[in-house]
Amino acid sequence: MRREFTGRDMAMVMVAGFGVVVAVNFYMASLAIGGFGGVVVENSYVASQKFNGWLDEAREGRKLGYAAQVARAADGRLMVTTQGVPTAARVSADLRRPLGRPQDMSLQLEQAGGGSYLSAETLPAGRWIARITIAVGDQRWMDEAEVQ
Numbered sequence: 001m002r003r004e005f006t007g008r009d010m011a012m013v014m015v016a017g018f019g020v021v022v023a024v025n026f027y028m029a030s031l032a033i034g035g036f037g038g039v040v041v042e043n044s045y046v047a048s049q050k051f052n053g054w055l056d057e058a059r060e061g062r063k064l065g066y067a068a069q070v071a072r073a074a075d076g077r078l079m080v081t082t083q084g085v086p087t088a089a090r091v092s093a094d095l096r097r098p099l100g101r102p103q104d105m106s107l108q109l110e111q112a113g114g115g116s117y118l119s120a121e122t123l124p125a126g127r128w129i130a131r132i133t134i135a136v137g138d139q140r141w142m143d144e145a146e147v148q
Contacts, residue, residue, distance in 0.1 A: 035099050061141040070130050070145040076122035078107055078130065078147065082115045086136050091117040094131045095147070123147065 041047040065084045070093075073079040080091055091109040096102070103124075109117035128147040133140060 057140070057142070060139075061143075064139060064141050066134055066141045068132050068134065068143060068145075070132060070147055072123055072147055073118060078109065078119040078123045079112075080109055080117045080132055082117065082134065085115065085134055087111070088136060090135045092133045092135075093119070094133070095123070095128045096131075098127055098129050098146070 067083040068085075068091075069081045071079050071081070078093055078095075080093065082089070082091070085091075091111075093107045093109060095105040095107065097104075105121075105123075105128075107119040107121060107123075109119050112118045126148075129144060130147050131142060131144050133142050135141075
């Protein structure tokens with residue numbers, strides 16, 4: 001024996017279907033908010049005004065011909081191995097977490113010989129995005145790399 005499909009049945013199907021969609025959207029939104037560490041720039045209009053200057057700085061930095069590889073040393077310190085960098089260079093790193101709670105660090109690296117530079121402090125465990133700056137006189141070279 002078959003039961004008749006009524007308007008009440010259709011209403012239940014619609015409520016249940018939209019209920020699932022709304023529940024999934026709220027769940028995904030909570031995951032997105034929990035994993036967002038903050039703003040990329042404070043004011044996008046001001047950042048757009050500076051964008052061409054940032055591109056010019058990047059072009060000037062590429063002309064220097066420097067290269068750097070970033071890694072975590074065995075003792076947990078940040079290690080930057082450079083190529084083509086003069087010995088009088090000052091190397092620094094600004095680190096930030098790519099996900100989760102915002103956490104920033106700034107490190108000055110000291111020359112360890114053979115084109116390598118090491119931080120004095122150990123780097124806490126986890127993933128980091130490192131913005132490496134190499135300064136020689138008034139010339140500046142910058143690059144970003146992930147550290148795990």
